[in-house]
Amino acid sequence: MQAIYNGVVIAESQDTLLVEGNHYFPASSLNKQYTTPSNTQTLCPWKGTAHYFNIVVNGKTSQDACWYYPEPKPKAAQIQDRVAFWKDVKVSA
Numbered sequence: 001m002q003a004i005y006n007g008v009v010i011a012e013s014q015d016t017l018l019v020e021g022n023h024y025f026p027a028s029s030l031n032k033q034y035t036t037p038s039n040t041q042t043l044c045p046w047k048g049t050a051h052y053f054n055i056v057v058n059g060k061t062s063q064d065a066c067w068y069y070p071e072p073k074p075k076a077a078q079i080q081d082r083v084a085f086w087k088d089v090k091v092s093a
Contacts, residue, residue, distance in 0.1 A: 001025065005065065005089045006057035010034050017078055023091050024082035027068065040064045047076040055089060065089045 001023050003011040011030045016023040038052040053066040065087040072079050085091055 001091060001093055003066075003085045003089050003091050005034070005055045005062055005085075006060045008034065008057045010055055010057075010066070010085070010089060011083065017082065019076075019079060019084075022084040022086065024079050024084045027081045027083055030066070030083050035066060036061075038064050042067075044069075044076075046073060047079065048073045053083075055085075062087050062089060 001013060001016045002009050011025040013025045013029040016025050034055055034057050035053040036056055038054050040052040042050045044050060048069050048071060050067045050069055052064040055062040055065045066083050066085050068083045069076060069079055
Protein backbone atom coordinates (compact mmCIF):
# COMPACT_ATOMS: atom_id res chain seq x y z
CA MET A 1 0.00 0.00 0.00
CA GLN A 2 1.07 3.55 -0.68
CA ALA A 3 -0.13 6.90 0.63
CA ILE A 4 0.43 9.55 -2.03
CA TYR A 5 -0.03 13.31 -1.84
CA ASN A 6 0.70 15.77 -4.63
CA GLY A 7 2.47 13.02 -6.60
CA VAL A 8 4.84 12.01 -3.77
CA VAL A 9 4.79 8.78 -1.74
CA ILE A 10 4.29 9.79 1.90
CA ALA A 11 4.20 6.23 3.29
CA GLU A 12 4.59 2.75 1.82
CA SER A 13 4.13 -0.65 3.44
CA GLN A 14 2.68 -4.11 2.86
CA ASP A 15 1.94 -4.23 6.60
CA THR A 16 -1.18 -2.09 6.94
CA LEU A 17 -4.19 -2.69 9.16
CA LEU A 18 -7.65 -1.87 7.87
CA VAL A 19 -9.74 -0.21 10.60
CA GLU A 20 -13.03 1.50 9.83
CA GLY A 21 -12.10 1.74 6.15
CA ASN A 22 -8.70 3.35 6.79
CA HIS A 23 -5.33 1.71 6.22
CA TYR A 24 -3.06 2.21 9.22
CA PHE A 25 0.59 2.18 8.15
CA PRO A 26 3.49 1.47 10.50
CA ALA A 27 4.74 4.82 11.81
CA SER A 28 8.22 3.83 10.62
CA SER A 29 6.97 3.85 7.01
CA LEU A 30 5.99 7.54 7.21
CA ASN A 31 8.36 9.86 5.35
CA LYS A 32 8.47 12.55 8.04
CA GLN A 33 10.21 15.07 5.82
CA TYR A 34 6.74 15.75 4.37
CA THR A 35 4.99 16.29 7.71
CA THR A 36 4.58 19.18 10.09
CA PRO A 37 2.97 18.94 13.52
CA SER A 38 -0.62 20.02 13.98
CA ASN A 39 -2.27 21.11 17.22
CA THR A 40 -5.50 19.35 16.22
CA GLN A 41 -6.79 16.54 18.41
CA THR A 42 -10.05 14.61 18.16
CA LEU A 43 -11.63 12.03 20.41
CA CYS A 44 -12.89 8.63 19.27
CA PRO A 45 -14.99 6.79 21.86
CA TRP A 46 -13.29 3.44 21.30
CA LYS A 47 -9.83 4.38 19.96
CA GLY A 48 -8.94 7.35 22.15
CA THR A 49 -7.45 10.74 21.32
CA ALA A 50 -6.10 11.20 17.79
CA HIS A 51 -3.23 13.59 17.07
CA TYR A 52 -2.52 14.95 13.59
CA PHE A 53 0.19 15.93 11.14
CA ASN A 54 -0.14 18.26 8.17
CA ILE A 55 1.27 16.90 4.90
CA VAL A 56 3.40 19.36 2.92
CA VAL A 57 4.73 18.53 -0.55
CA ASN A 58 6.24 21.03 -2.98
CA GLY A 59 4.59 24.00 -1.26
CA LYS A 60 1.13 22.41 -1.12
CA THR A 61 -0.34 21.59 2.31
CA SER A 62 -3.07 19.16 3.32
CA GLN A 63 -4.07 20.25 6.81
CA ASP A 64 -4.52 17.43 9.37
CA ALA A 65 -4.33 14.76 6.64
CA CYS A 66 -2.41 12.22 8.75
CA TRP A 67 -3.40 11.02 12.19
CA TYR A 68 -2.24 8.65 14.87
CA TYR A 69 -3.19 7.52 18.38
CA PRO A 70 -0.20 7.85 20.72
CA GLU A 71 -2.08 6.08 23.52
CA PRO A 72 -4.95 4.09 22.00
CA LYS A 73 -7.58 2.55 24.24
CA PRO A 74 -7.23 -1.22 24.86
CA LYS A 75 -9.74 -2.18 22.13
CA ALA A 76 -7.61 -0.27 19.59
CA ALA A 77 -4.19 -1.47 20.77
CA GLN A 78 -3.43 -2.82 17.29
CA ILE A 79 -3.08 0.74 15.92
CA GLN A 80 -0.35 1.72 18.39
CA ASP A 81 2.64 3.13 16.45
CA ARG A 82 0.61 3.44 13.23
CA VAL A 83 -0.61 6.34 11.09
CA ALA A 84 -3.57 6.76 8.76
CA PHE A 85 -4.51 9.29 6.09
CA TRP A 86 -7.55 11.06 4.70
CA LYS A 87 -8.61 14.17 2.80
CA ASP A 88 -6.63 14.44 -0.43
CA VAL A 89 -4.03 11.77 0.38
CA LYS A 90 -4.65 8.83 -1.94
CA VAL A 91 -4.15 5.38 -0.42
CA SER A 92 -3.94 2.46 -2.83
CA ALA A 93 -2.19 -0.83 -3.56
